[in-house]
Amino acid sequence: KKYVAEPFKIKMVEPIRMTTREERVEKLKAANYNVFYLAADDVYVDLLTDSGTGAMSHEQWAGIMRGDEAYSGGKSYFKLLDAVKDIFGYKYAQPVHQGRAAEKVLFPTLLKKGQYCIANMHFDTTRAHVELSGGTPIDCVCEAAKNPAIYDDFKGNMDVEKLEKLINEYGKENVGAVLMTITNNSAGGQPVSVKNIKETAAVAKKYGITFVIDAARYAENAYFIKQREEGYQDKKIADIVKEVFSYADAFTMSAKKDAIVNMGGIVGIKDNAEMYENVKAMTIPYEGFITYGGLAGRDLEALAIGLYEGIDDDYLKYRIGQMEYLGSKLKEAGVPFQFPVGGHAMFLDAKALLPHIPYNEFPGQALALELYLEAGIRACDIGSYMMGNDPDGVQIESEFEFTRLAIPRRVYTQSHLDVVADAIIAIKERASEIKGYKIVWEPKVLRHFTAHLVPL
Ligand code: F0G
Numbered sequence: 001k002k003y004v005a006e007p008f009k010i011k012m013v014e015p016i017r018m019t020t021r022e023e024r025v026e027k028l029k030a031a032n033y034n035v036f037y038l039a040a041d042d043v044y045v046d047l048l049t050d051s052g053t054g055a056m057s058h059e060q061w062a063g064i065m066r067g068d069e070a071y072s073g074g075k076s077y078f079k080l081l082d083a084v085k086d087i088f089g090y091k092y093a094q095p096v097h098q099g100r101a102a103e104k105v106l107f108p109t110l111l112k113k114g115q116y117c118i119a120n121m122h123f124d125t126t127r128a129h130v131e132l133s134g135g136t137p138i139d140c141v142c143e144a145a146k147n148p149a150i151y152d153d154f155k156g157n158m159d160v161e162k163l164e165k166l167i168n169e170y171g172k173e174n175v176g177a178v179l180m181t182i183t184n185n186s187a188g189g190q191p192v193s194v195k196n197i198k199e200t201a202a203v204a205k206k207y208g209i210t211f212v213i214d215a216a217r218y219a220e221n222a223y224f225i226k227q228r229e230e231g232y233q234d235k236k237i238a239d240i241v242k243e244v245f246s247y248a249d250a251f252t253m254s255a256k257k258d259a260i261v262n263m264g265g266i267v268g269i270k271d272n273a274e275m276y277e278n279v280k281a282m283t284i285p286y287e288g289f290i291t292y293g294g295l296a297g298r299d300l301e302a303l304a305i306g307l308y309e310g311i312d313d314d315y316l317k318y319r320i321g322q323m324e325y326l327g328s329k330l331k332e333a334g335v336p337f338q339f340p341v342g343g344h345a346m347f348l349d350a351k352a353l354l355p356h357i358p359y360n361e362f363p364g365q366a367l368a369l370e371l372y373l374e375a376g377i378r379a380c381d382i383g384s385y386m387m388g389n390d391p392d393g394v395q396i397e398s399e400f401e402f403t404r405l406a407i408p409r410r411v412y413t414q415s416h417l418d419v420v421a422d423a424i425i426a427i428k429e430r431a432s433e434i435k436g437y438k439i440v441w442e443p444k445v446l447r448h449f450t451a452h453l454v455p456l
Helices: 021-030 058-066 075-088 099-110 124-132 160-170 194-206 218-228 237-246 273-286 297-309 313-332 363-375 414-429
Strands: 092-096 116-119 136-139 175-181 210-214 250-254 265-269 345-349 380-382 402-406 437-441 452-455
Touching: 021 363, 058 297, 075 092, 075 237, 075 265, 075 297, 092 099, 092 273, 099 124, 099 175, 099 210, 099 250, 099 265, 099 273, 116 160, 124 136, 160 175, 160 194, 175 194, 194 210, 194 237, 218 237, 218 313, 265 273, 313 345, 313 414, 363 380, 363 402, 363 414, 363 437
Parallel strands: 116 136, 116 175, 175 210, 210 250
Antiparallel strands: 092 265, 250 265, 345 402, 380 402, 437 452
């Protein structure tokens, strides 16, 4: 597939450092074979996350200067409210400092102790906030998501039939929320169709359950709908976004992704005044007064601008085009990954690429480390290494062993993607020589961020 040329030119540059393989061998050892310990300065192409790592536009930087820093009632706050009304059609918006803060101020108002939250898939922090609210998160993704090798237009979808079965099984009074993550990050940045969102909303409504969208990558999801769903080819992204959100009661958003800011988040509420009151009551003690919600006025200004830039048709064509370019190069070379490529990340199938490494020697992690050694690329494990241990201290075997390469927005060029593709292909050629890893120290929770490993 041809590379889609950038709909922007570069006005400011940030040098990145090339290192030698010898240096990287030393750096990795000093980092205890954990990519989170690497200094960013020792990384050439940093694909650890697409969150907060995008490049703001000159309009956004100009907005930074215009930001109104009033404690209460600042201009930038009203500009953000207007943008949310205009783009999503929602009456209420509460800015917060990032996505997990949106979860923190909304979920305890929706979930009572012992209730379930059923999602296509929960992102890690969402799962954590459901649990912190006393609820139980249940993933209910469609079967297609579970086979990386097979094409499907909408691998992010909810299994709606199963959703209804679960609601009946648990009892509707025991389900506090139905949640749709768009795109579905944990399944590989896979999109969800309008049809699926509509059907999910109908089930939620039938049982009187609040339907929430986790909107981190709402714009990328809309682009996939335009490309793949019948009847949407001639619609504008903005119209697709509006339709999608019309089916939900509320959304939580990490604005660090599709709204292309380095920090920020939003809770959007369609029209439920009581829900908004509850969210405000949570925001003030945790995030700050409602007209800034943990952000500086300048951040609100950049966010209001970024929401529009994120849904620009030309930008999205380039953005998803970049992913498809990388995907087609790897497909051609026979590299296994969650296929088709997602909106924000390539999920390499380390289980298929390194079949000789068992789950408890962490193939996803081994591949991530090999990418660093090969070309100074930083990726991360989404597999058994990340899953950690069960309450008895026994290693969990993950259903997947992925290595995630998340692509920051408007940051890297075609040449960088070629470096990435070449590195992966070179590793594939000598895959059988790659060894697994062993953990020599780990903390009790979220071990993947800080554990120490050694090669086997
Ligand atoms: N929801 C989804 C779907 C996410 O991907 C993330 C973050 C969050 C919520 C939380 O937002 O980081 O602003 O607090 N995902 C990042 C990632 C960290 O690398 O995938 P946050």
